[in-house]
Amino acid sequence: MEKPSRKVDITVALVGNPNVGKSSLFNSLTGLNQSVGNWPGKTVEVAEGTLAYKEIKIKVVDLPGTYSLTSFSEEEVVTRDYILSGEADVIINVIDATALERNLFLTLQLMEMNAPLIIALNMVDEATKKGIEIRVDRLSELLGVPVIPIVATSGFGLTELMEAVLARPTKSRRLTYGREVEAYISQTSRHLQNIEAPYPLDWISIKVLEGDPIITSLFLKDKQISEKIASVMKTMEDLHGEPPSVIISSERYALSHRIAQQVTISHAKPAISFDERIDGLLSHKVVGYLILLMTLSGVFLIIFSAGSYLSAYIDGLFVWMIETIRPHLQVLDPTLSSLLLDGILFGLGAATSIALPYVALFYLLLSILEDTGYLPRAAFLLDSLMHKIGLHGKAFIPMLLGYGCSVPACIGCRIMETKRERLLLGALVVLIPCSARTVVILGVAGSYLGPLVALSIYALDLLIVFSLGRLLFKVLPEEPVGLIMEMPPLRMFRIATVLKKTWVKTKDFVYIALPLIVLGSLVVSLASSLKLVDLIVNGISPITVGLMGLPVATGIAFIFGFLRKELALIMLATYVGTTDFSVFMTPAQMIIFALVMVLYIPCIATLSALIKEYGLKNALAITLMDIAIALFIGSFGIRILMALGL
Amino acid sequence: MLEELLEAFCKLKSKLGTVTREDMKKSGFQEGELDSAITGGYLQEEGGKLKITDRGESLLLNHRERFVHNSIIHQGDESARLDSVDHWISCHKIDRSYIDDFYNRLKAIPCHIEELIPLLELPEGREAEVVFLVGGRGLISRLCSLGITPGTVLKVLRRAPIGGPLELAVRSTKVAIGREVASKILVKPL
Numbered sequence: 076m077e078k079p080s081r082k083v084d085i086t087v088a089l090v091g092n093p094n095v096g097k098s099s100l101f102n103s104l105t106g107l108n109q110s111v112g113n114w115p116g117k118t119v120e121v122a123e124g125t126l127a128y129k130e131i132k133i134k135v136v137d138l139p140g141t142y143s144l145t146s147f148s149e150e151e152v153v154t155r156d157y158i159l160s161g162e163a164d165v166i167i168n169v170i171d172a173t174a175l176e177r178n179l180f181l182t183l184q185l186m187e188m189n190a191p192l193i194i195a196l197n198m199v200d201e202a203t204k205k206g207i208e209i210r211v212d213r214l215s216e217l218l219g220v221p222v223i224p225i226v227a228t229s230g231f232g233l234t235e236l237m238e239a240v241l242a243r244p245t246k247s248r249r250l251t252y253g254r255e256v257e258a259y260i261s262q263t264s265r266h267l268q269n270i271e272a273p274y275p276l277d278w279i280s281i282k283v284l285e286g287d288p289i290i291t292s293l294f295l296k297d298k299q300i301s302e303k304i305a306s307v308m309k310t311m312e313d314l315h316g317e318p319p320s321v322i323i324s325s326e327r328y329a330l331s332h333r334i335a336q337q338v339t340i341s342h343a344k345p346a347i348s349f350d351e352r353i354d355g356l357l358s359h360k361v362v363g364y365l366i367l368l369m370t371l372s373g374v375f376l377i378i379f380s381a382g383s384y385l386s387a388y389i390d391g392l393f394v395w396m397i398e399t400i401r402p403h404l405q406v407l408d409p410t411l412s413s414l415l416l417d418g419i420l421f422g423l424g425a426a427t428s429i430a431l432p433y434v435a436l437f438y439l440l441l442s443i444l445e446d447t448g449y450l451p452r453a454a455f456l457l458d459s460l461m462h463k464i465g466l467h468g469k470a471f472i473p474m475l476l477g478y479g480c481s482v483p484a485c486i487g488c489r490i491m492e493t494k495r496e497r498l499l500l501g502a503l504v505v506l507i508p509c510s511a512r513t514v515v516i517l518g519v520a521g522s523y524l525g526p527l528v529a530l531s532i533y534a535l536d537l538l539i540v541f542s543l544g545r546l547l548f549k550v551l552p553e554e555p556v557g558l559i560m561e562m563p564p565l566r567m568f569r570i571a572t573v574l575k576k577t578w579v580k581t582k583d584f585v586y587i588a589l590p591l592i593v594l595g596s597l598v599v600s601l602a603s604s605l606k607l608v609d610l611i612v613n614g615i616s617p618i619t620v621g622l623m624g625l626p627v628a629t630g631i632a633f634i635f636g637f638l639r640k641e642l643a644l645i646m647l648a649t650y651v652g653t654t655d656f657s658v659f660m661t662p663a664q665m666i667i668f669a670l671v672m673v674l675y676i677p678c679i680a681t682l683s684a685l686i687k688e689y690g691l692k693n694a695l696a697i698t699l700m701d702i703a704i705a706l707f708i709g710s711f712g713i714r715i716l717m718a719l720g721l
Numbered sequence: 722m723l724e725e726l727l728e729a730f731c732k733l734k735s736k737l738g739t740v741t742r743e744d745m746k747k748s749g750f751q752e753g754e755l756d757s758a759i760t761g762g763y764l765q766e767e768g769g770k771l772k773i774t775d776r777g778e779s780l781l782l783n784h785r786e787r788f789v790h791n792s793i794i795h796q797g798d799e800s801a802r803l804d805s806v807d808h809w810i811s812c813h814k815i816d817r818s819y820i821d822d823f824y825n826r827l828k829a830i831p832c833h834i835e836e837l838i839p840l841l842e843l844p845e846g847r848e849a850e851v852v853f854l855v856g857g858r859g860l861i862s863r864l865c866s867l868g869i870t871p872g873t874v875l876k877v878l879r880r881a882p883i884g885g886p887l888e889l890a891v892r893s894t895k896v897a898i899g900r901e902v903a904s905k906i907l908v909k910p911l
Contacts, residue, residue: 143866147859176892177868286858317871321854324865325872332892360882455897459885467899468886492859557902558886559863562895 083125083134086162087240090154090185091169092178093140094448094563096197098122100169100227101137102575120486121153128237136163142177144184145320146289148492158190159274165240166190172202172209172224173564175339179331180324182218183250187278192247193239194222200231201564206342214338220247228569249277252326259284259311259319266303270294284308285320350565357452357565367453374440375478378433379526383517385432393424413600417649422596425645426589433510435581437479442576446568450475451560458558464544465551466491467558470500474540477507480584481681484509485688492556498689499547502697505677505685506540506704508533511641512673518644520669523657532669539674539704595638595646608650623709624717626659629668633675640678663716667709675705726750726758727777732838740771838910840877840887841903848876849908856905868892869906 091097105124122137138157139150146152158166168185170178185192196209215222221239225232251257263280272279272294282290283304295301311319356362397416404412444450450472458468473487484504488497508516521529602608612630619625619633631650636643648654656665676698677685685694729748733740745755755771758764763777843849851873854861868891869875875891886899898906 143862145862145866147862174892174894177894180866180868317854318858318861320858321861321865321871324862325870328865328868328870328873328892355879358879358881358888363881451897455886455888456881458881458897458899459883462884462899468897492863557860558897558899559860559867559902560897561867562888562897564895 082132084131085164085240085243086134086136087165087167088136088138088157088163089167089169090138090158090181091140092142092171092174092181092561094561095140095169095171095178096227097140097169098137099572100167100195100197100225100233101135102572103227103230103233104135129241131241133237133240142181143324144181144188145285146287149489152289155188158185158188164191165193165244167193167195167236167240169195169197169227172196172199173205173207175209176328176331176335179334180327182220183327183331186218186220186247187249187275187281189246189248189275189278191244192220193236193244194218194220195227195232195236196222196224197227199224200226200229201566205348208340208342210338210340214334217334217337218247218250220244228572249275250330252323252330255314256323256326259307262307263304266300266307267294281323284311285323286318354452354565357449358455363452363456367456370444370449370453374437374444377440378436379513379517382432382436382513383521385436386428386514389428389431390424393420393428397421397424410604413604414597417596417600419593419597421645421649422593423589425596425641426585426593431581433513434479434584435577437510438580439573439577441475441479442573442580443568445576446566446573448563448565451562454558454560455562463548464499464503464541465548466496466500466544467556469558469560470496473500473504474507477504477509478513479510479580481505481507481509481677482684483580483583485681485684488688495551496556498693499544499551501685501689501693502547502700503540503544505681505697506536506543506674506701508536508673509640511639511678514641515644515672516669519656519660519665523665524662528666529669532666532673535670536673539708543704595635595642612650618706622706623667623671624713625664625668625671625709628659629664632668632672636672636678637676638679640672643672663713666716667713670712671705671709674701674708676701723758723761723763724780726754727763727773727780730764730771730773734773741769742766742771745771837907839904840875840898840906840908841900843877843908843910845877845879847910848874849910850874851906852909853907854905855907860902860905864898864902864906867896868894869896869898874911875908 089097089101101122101124105126121139124135124137126133126135136157138154141148141151141154144151144155144158146155157163166185168182170182182192182194194214196211196214199209202209209224211222211224221242221244223232223236223239225236227233252260260277260280263284264276267276267280267283270279279290279294283295284307286308295304308319311322315322317325357366397420400420401412401416404415444453453475454468454471456468457471461468461470464470469490472490473484476487477484481504484507485501488500488504491497491500516529516532520532608631611634612627615630615633616627619630620627628647628651632643632647635646647656651659653659660668676682682694682698685697689697726745729750730740730745733744733748737744742752742755746752755764758777759766761776762774763780765772765774837852838849840849840851851869851871853871854864854869856864864870869889873891875889878888878890878895880887884900886897887903889896889898
């Protein structure tokens with residue numbers, strides 16, 4: 076492994092459509108030597124990693140997956156700006172050999188920008204299986220760019236790819252489009268020839284013709300030139316009956332279609348492949364929904380049963396550890412012993428007993444669903460349901476993420492196209508019971524009142540989320556953005572990839588959660604020795620006791636639940652001095668306690684994610700809304716339950 | 722409604738080649754409805770085969786234009802509507818008369834308007850060529866980047882039930898699009 080201090084020799088950026096195995100290539104190249112970060116000022120995640128090949132240190136930047144390089148989404152702008160900045164010495168365009176035509180659309184745009192390009196033709200094995208053979212040499216000749224066939228998941232072709240990187244490709248050159256479009260481009264370039272720009276002139280012309288707002292405002296300041304270009308655009312539109320951007324896109328696609336046809340040899344295909352049949356079942360009108368229901372309930376069943384078993388086991392391990400060490404430490408210094416054991420070690424135990432069983436298990440199953448390509452099928456089936464709350468099918472994915480942890484769910488809302496949709500969805504996903512809240516539901520309602528009650532709380536929460544979505548949609552009505560989503564081919568997942576994904580995601584959770592939990596436990600053991608806790612707990616008793624009819628002690632759970640929700644239960648147990656909640660809570664109180672814990676406030680990590688994604692004002696609005704919902708449900712719920720005689 | 726009858730006639734005609742009275746009755750139209758379309762001069766009957774007249778054609782044209790017009794102007798709330806209008810105005814570099822101009826454009830597209838249907842109406846398993854995209858810049862750009870450009874041949878693989886999306890085969894990939902999006906793609910069935 077290389078020391079990070081050493082200077083980077085070559086910087087390589089990976090560019091490609093979503094679902095072409097770009098991340099697999101990134102992982103194969105950099106191993107675990109990577110970090111995911113946000114681009115400064117942008118809510119787009121960019122992963123960076125390094126590798127050493129023949130003693131040359133190569134930095135690899137995994138740019139967000141994109142189909143095009145317009146300026147309609149932040150992903151596209153980030154990718155475009157990075158390529159234009161010239162920071163990368165080499166751009167590797169990862170393309171899917173089974174969908175050459177669609178992938179070349181992006182390649183052509185990269186060539187318009189004269190990027191120093193290498194093409195990594197990925198999934199050649201899958202193409203062979205589908206009876207598709209790509210003439211690599213011919214493709215390279217037509218594009219004038221090196222093309223390396225690879226299989227990112229198995230590592231095939233990576234040495235050749237790295238050799239091509241070391242050979243440093245020269246700047247690529249734009250391919251010629253049809254005569255008419257070329258005439259429009261050169262006319263525009265002539266009008267623009269006097270502007271000063273660090274970018275290729277033809278590329279600017281194309282972008283101006285496409286009506287790209289960023290490029291237009293940068294380079295089209297002269298009124299006379301603007302008018303001349305407007306007249307070129309008008310001619311295009313009058314002659315073709317389409318806006319210039321559509322004409323240019325069609326032209327690119329026509330060219331990629333021609334290239335794809337020239338380099339593809341299709342062998343006899345099986346009539347309907349096995350994959351197709353499975354796909355047909357997965358998105359079937361009836362069977363599809365049954366499979367969806369079974370898959371989701373299967374996921375939760377596994378998490379609940381295996382999770383609670385593992386969790387109890389780990390918990391027991393830590394309790395045993397604490398109790399074994401305690402007598403030895405207590406002799407030395409009772410205060411220190413309490414801080415170390417009840418604070419730090421107890422917190423560590425709490426974190427691992429959540430992180431490992433619930434979170435890791437959730438991410439393991441999620442990674443499998445992700446890698447097989449099942450999630451888009453689920454989104455397809457749930458589109459009409461999501462429309463009821465003013466969103467489209469893709470919104471299902473962050474919602475599912477929410478069952479693991481709210482933080483990635485908030486970040487996952489970026490898959491929605493508009494700000495409004497992202498905000499709407501963000502307000503909803505924080506109310507989905509995450510692993511930590513699942514622990515609360517299971518720990519209180521589940522263990523004392525039975526799994527059916529726990530399930531009802533889950534269902535009620537979903538109902539609240541759905542009603543809130545409906546309400547927000549009514550309050551902030553707007554034509555929902557339609558669903559446009561690629562359905563990637565179904566694939567068998569690889570165990571190694573899935574485990575690695577699980578590890579990376581669980582690690583992120585631990586990094587966020589662990590310090591907070593340990594800190595929280597420390598604060599509690601400190602505060603309880605200073606008798607501060609009673610003061611606060613009694614202070615908020617008008618709300619806990621007066622409004623929601625809960626025992627005074629539950630106040631502690633609500634205070635510490637802000638740090639971590641699962642912490643709440645542990646804190647409550649510590650404070651009351653018993654883990655048997657039935658001693659001081661009636662069944663009705665348990666139900667309300669669990670419900671309010673789920674709803675009342677996003678935890679501190681989620682709140683910071685909300686602030687980062689939506690700004691302070693929106694984050695506070697969401698928080699206040701959640702508090703209001705929790706108080707409403709709490710105060711009315713307890714009265715209804717008591718009236719029912721619980 | 723007369724328009725619906727004519728629409729159904731066109732659909733049948735493109736499917737069967739020739740359409741008889743019996744064919745129309747099989748698709749649920751009454752004898753009386755057919756007679757009134759013929760007496761009104763919208764359809765003609767020659768040797769047992771039904772034909773659409775110029776008058777019928779122009780009624781259909783109006784109907785289709787109304788459809789397109791509705792899908793642009795009368796869908797969505799004020800701001801979405803203004804967006805579409807702005808889009809058309811900016812495309813045409815003119816004021817007010819944009820609608821006229823838009824209709825001219827519709828007429829300039831390379832096939833008969835009556836051959837066009839919104840993708841939403843394309844049956845499962847049928848192939849069609851994309852002719853015209855209706856909508857704001859964002860929507861059109863998203864469609865184009867996934868390969869749904871004018872001239873593209875696509876196929877409806879399946880539809881999700883209860884107002885759900887359509888799954889398309891396009892450029893050897895699969896793409897799911899919502900119904901509201903599918904109503905904005907005008908296609909010519911092949």
